[in-house]
Amino acid sequence: MTPASSLHRVVAKAEHLVKKPLWGCQMCGQCVLHSTGMTCPMTCPKTLRNGPCGGVRANGNCEVKPEMRCVWLKAVERSERLPLWRDHIDQLRPPVDNGLRGTSSWLNLISGRDKQVPAGWAADHDVGA
Amino acid sequence: MSALERKLNAGQFVVTAEMPVIDGGGKAEILRQLEPMQAYVDAFNATDNPSAHAHCAPLAVAIALREAGVEPVMQLVCRDRNRLALEADLVGASMHGIENICCLTGDDVTAGDEPEARRVFDVDGVQLVSIARSLQAGRYLSGRALSPPPHFLVGAVENPGAPPFDYRVRRAATKALAGARFLQLQLCYRTELLERFMHEAHDAGLTERIAMIPSICILRTVGGMRFVATRVPGIDVPATTVARVEQAADAEAECFELAYELAAHALAQPGVAGLHFISFRKDAGIAKLCRRLGIAPRIERETNEHSASVARR
Numbered sequence: 001m002t003p004a005s006s007l008h009r010v011v012a013k014a015e016h017l018v019k020k021p022l023w024g025c026q027m028c029g030q031c032v033l034h035s036t037g038m039t040c041p042m043t044c045p046k047t048l049r050n051g052p053c054g055g056v057r058a059n060g061n062c063e064v065k066p067e068m069r070c071v072w073l074k075a076v077e078r079s080e081r082l083p084l085w086r087d088h089i090d091q092l093r094p095p096v097d098n099g100l101r102g103t104s105s106w107l108n109l110i111s112g113r114d115k116q117v118p119a120g121w122a123a124d125h126d127v128g129a
Numbered sequence: 130m131s132a133l134e135r136k137l138n139a140g141q142f143v144v145t146a147e148m149p150v151i152d153g154g155g156k157a158e159i160l161r162q163l164e165p166m167q168a169y170v171d172a173f174n175a176t177d178n179p180s181a182h183a184h185c186a187p188l189a190v191a192i193a194l195r196e197a198g199v200e201p202v203m204q205l206v207c208r209d210r211n212r213l214a215l216e217a218d219l220v221g222a223s224m225h226g227i228e229n230i231c232c233l234t235g236d237d238v239t240a241g242d243e244p245e246a247r248r249v250f251d252v253d254g255v256q257l258v259s260i261a262r263s264l265q266a267g268r269y270l271s272g273r274a275l276s277p278p279p280h281f282l283v284g285a286v287e288n289p290g291a292p293p294f295d296y297r298v299r300r301a302a303t304k305a306l307a308g309a310r311f312l313q314l315q316l317c318y319r320t321e322l323l324e325r326f327m328h329e330a331h332d333a334g335l336t337e338r339i340a341m342i343p344s345i346c347i348l349r350t351v352g353g354m355r356f357v358a359t360r361v362p363g364i365d366v367p368a369t370t371v372a373r374v375e376q377a378a379d380a381e382a383e384c385f386e387l388a389y390e391l392a393a394h395a396l397a398q399p400g401v402a403g404l405h406f407i408s409f410r411k412d413a414g415i416a417k418l419c420r421r422l423g424i425a426p427r428i429e430r431e432t433n434e435h436s437a438s439v440a441r442r
Binding site for chain 2: 045046047048049050051052053054055056057058060063064070072073076077090092093094095096098118119120121122
């Protein structure tokens with residue numbers, strides 16, 4: 001099923017209907033919610049996938065949106081309350097594949113497409129000093 | 130291998146400093162800015178549009194620093210360039226013999242004077258560290274071969290003074306895992322937070338794997354103190370500290386005293402590999418502070434370390 005097929009589009013629509021109200025889903029197509037305490041990192045104004053930036057305010061609010069609590073503060077707190085995946089938050093997540101934007105992460109999970117990383121991404125982090 | 134990398138490998142104390150932003154004046158301006166602090170500093174950060182204000186590009190400043198005979202640390206932030214442009218700058222830096230790289234996510238565009246600009250953040254600071262490491266392994270992010278591969282000393286930053294405090298050391302560890310060899314720590318006016326960060330990092334064995342370099346800023350005026358306290362993202366200055374400078378008879382002297390106290394405190398923490406200085410003074414503030422802290426000039430430290438290593442044989 002290609003992202004352009006009508007079935008894929010219907011599933012993507014359904015996914016958005018469920019995940020937008022619950023998690024503010026931005027349809028990046030490569031969902032990592034379970035690794036980030038069920039907090040969508042794409043709602044961070046800098047769309048950071050690997051933890052909070054250095055600009056978090058003393059009151060725990062966002063550098064960019066002073067009225068909003070830092071997305072990553074919530075992610076860290078919530079990840080500790082999850083029954084599973086608690087250590088996933090420390091994993092190094094690869095850059096977003098912008099080609100998947102708007103597609104269904106559910107179908108990308110089933111097909112394994114969301115796990116594809118660029119060939120040069122150092123997945124093993126053992127490439128010599 | 131850069132001198133900075135050699136020194137960090139050997140566990141020698143290092144001094145890095147922020148090169149003031151350059152907006153013109155050619156290489157003469159670089160030399161003028163270097164002059165008062167050059168004797169004490171091992172490497173100078175060529176900053177990348179700090180506080181989201183446009184200035185001369187870090188690659189250009191880093192090249193000029195090398196031509197001036199000093200060692201640069203080229204900063205790269207993720208705010209203004211996508212992954213292609215970042216890779217291009219890294220490979221370009223290598224072509225000019227620039228090996229010390231500091232990867233930052235970067236302040237948001239809203240912190241600067243062109244807040245209407247598009248923010249990029251195609252990758253984040255941690256991913257950029259990993260990309261630099263991929264280049265070193267001889268491949269672009271796409272997997273395309275890069276031969277001969279560049280050699281870098283890749284570093285990053287961390288902010289011990291920003292929430293979530295109990296997560297900052299774990300985030301630093303993720304940066305080490307991605308390939309960072311040093312961390313220049315954000316200015317921290319709440320000493321108890323730097324203390325907590327350094328103790329946790331030390332107890333976790335992290336300071337053995339990644340060189341921790343706290344930053345110290347030498348301010349000059351009450352206005353400067355207020356700017357740092359209110360306008361720089363992620364820096365929390367206690368009201369008592371701001372008041373101390375405001376009420377001082379001589380604000381400049383008080384700012385220097387404050388910088389000295391913070392630096393002495395940072396040096397007393399376990400696992401500190403060096404200090405990073407930022408000075409808004411026009412005079413030799415960094416040199417004066419080093420002397421007061423008992424940090425010898427660079428040449429003296431290099432000679433002493435050399436004779437010490439000869440003696441050890």
